[in-house]
Amino acid sequence: MSETVLIALVVAMAVISFILSPRVKTTDGFFKGFDEFGQAPGLWTLTLSQVTTWIFARSLMNAAILGFYYGIAGTLAYAAYYLSFLTGGYIVDRVRFEHGYDxxxxxxxxxxxxxxxxxxxxxxxxxxxxxxxxxxxxxGIIFGVAGSTGYTLSIIALAVLTLVYSMMGGLRASLRTDVFQTLLLIASLIVLVGVMSVESTFDVGAILSSSPDFSAPGWILLAVALLQVWSYPMHDPVMMDRGFLADRVTTRKSFQYACAISVVAIILFGLLGIFAGLNKESGEAMVVALTRLLGEPAMIIFNVALIVSAVSTLDSTFSSSSKLVVDQMGFMDKTVRNGRIVMALFLLGGLFFLFLGQKDLFAAVAVSGTASMFLTPVIFFNIMWKRETALWAYVLSFFTALAGGALYMMEAGGHLSLITPLLGLEHKYAKLLMICLCVLGVAMTSFALGSLQRVKAGNA
Incomplete structure (x- = not known):
């Protein structure tokens, strides 16, 4: 019965998304999100689009899972990544309005x-x-175990539906559907938190004291997030794309408002995981515990929130993919048709990686976040301080960050064990923190030396 209701809700959401999606024929509408009058999106359209495209289905699951295993520290750690709206807004403001780049x-x-x-x-x-x-x-996880018919069919069905309406309107369609999807997501969160708060086992004090050990993995992950929060937004094309659409005041406010809304939403969803973790029975997984505690109707809403956030992120990913390849990289002529082709190719690529068997939801965040840290010195030296740096410093920083991301992936996956014998660190987040510190140290030092080299060359 619950699956039937969920499918009906998904179909209804898909129909509404199709109705809201315009048939865009101009490149400005498809790649820049402009309306039929050539106007950029307004403040709340931009804000709500930022929120729902950054609160991925993966994000909601990560926030809840980290809360389930590591208490309030795990949830705060993941919420800290959403401070990226503040650093991302600063980066956009400097790059676009101070330095004059598009x-x-x-x-x-x-x-x-x-x-x-x-x-x-x-x-x-x-x-x-x-x-x-x-x-x-x-x-896939919502509708069945990996490899089952329900798992496979749900993935293909949602992927195709999202791709079709994304192809219709590009970034313009993404912006319009994002508003509806964000409001639906917020409503779902309010209902879920309301149901949880009236449960007799809900205890605010227990939630706030759920991470008493400050050397625990959750607090270590918070330190990692605070290190990565500078470079993380700069390597996210969905966020950056939305920073180059509207005027300066609208853009600045949209990032600030999106930060506040997103941090609150992630913390609220993380509370569900903490609640489940505090009241789980022996051997219970998070979803099983939540179902027992909140009931089937609430879990339908839980799954609706995941599906809404997944669809909203997918359409934004498709639009950013087409803009990256066609508009920014110039691999193809800048036409709506080519943008649609790129969308389809990225869907096929994503499906390929999915069916290879990757299952660790946080791994992609950690690996890409570590790899993006080569951009941290770019932000400080080039964008903030307006200092030029030798090319070798940039290249060294890039490959060091890639090596750090690869090392974490190998260590976390159990394919390699170098850090424990050398440093005695056991938990994967402790290893991740050490990797991030090393990457950042090499990157910032190389940029400092490369900057001095440029100054000396200029004075010679």
């Missing part, structure tokens, strides 16, 4: 040529693919 790629090309844009575009492309497979994975 994209992150243009800024990097001006300083580092093709090496700058190629390295950035590779990272962005991988991130977009990871968003496709990670959100589809959550959809």
């Amino acid at each position: 994209s992150i790629q243009a800024c990097l090309f001006d300083r580092y040529g093709r090496v700058g844009t190629l390295s950035y575009n590779i990272l962005v492309g991988v991130r977009l693919l990871s968003e496709v497979f990670a959100n589809l994975l959550v959809i």
Whole structure:
């Protein structure tokens, strides 16, 4: 019965999304989100679009799972990543309105040529693919175990439905449907938190004291998030794309409002995981515990929230993919038709990675977040302090960050064990923190030396 209701709600949401999606024929509408009058999106359209495209289905699951295993510290750690709206807004403001560039790629090309844009575009492309497979994975889990008929059919059905209406309107369709989807997501969260708060076992004091050990993994992950929060937004094309649409005041406010709404939403969803963790029975998984505690009707709403966030992220991912390949990289002529072709290709790529068997939802966040840290010195030296740096420093920083991301992936997956014998660190988040500190140390030092080299060369 619950699955029938869920399917009916998904169909209704899909129909509404199709109705809201315009048939865009102009490149400005498809790649920039402009309406039929050539106007950029307004403040609340931009704000709500930012919120729902960054609160992925994976994000909601991560917040709840981290709360389930690590208490309030785990939830706060994941919520800290949403401070990226503040750092991302600052980056956009400096790059676009202070330095005068119309994209992150243009800024990097001006300083580092093709090496700058190629390295950035590779990272962005991988991130977009990871968003496709990670959100589809959550959809599959809702409807069945991996490999089952329900799992496979639900993934394909949601993927195709989202792709079709994304192809109709590109970024314009994404912006319009995002508003509806965000309001639905917020309503779902309010209902879920309301149901949880009236339960007799709900205890605010227990939730606030659920992470008493400050050396525990949740607090370590919070430190990781605070290190990555500078570079993380810059490598996210969905966020960056929305920073180059509206005027300065609208753009600045949209990032600030999106930060406040997103942090609150993630914490509220994380509370569900903490609640389940505090009241679980022996051997219970999070979803099983929540179902027992809140009941089937509430879990339908829980799953609706996941599906809404997955669909909203997918359509934004498709629109950013088409803009990346067609508009920013220039691999194809800038036409709506080519944008649609790229969307389909990215869906196929995401499905390929999904069916390879990747199951760790946080791994994509940690790996891409670590790999993006080569951009941290770019932000401080080039964008903030307006200092030029030698190309070798940028290249060294890039490959160090990639190596750090790969090392974490190998360590977390059990394929390699170097850090424990060397440093005695056992937990994967402790290893991740050490990797991030090393990457950041090498990157910032190389940029400092590269900057001094440029100054001496200029004075010679």
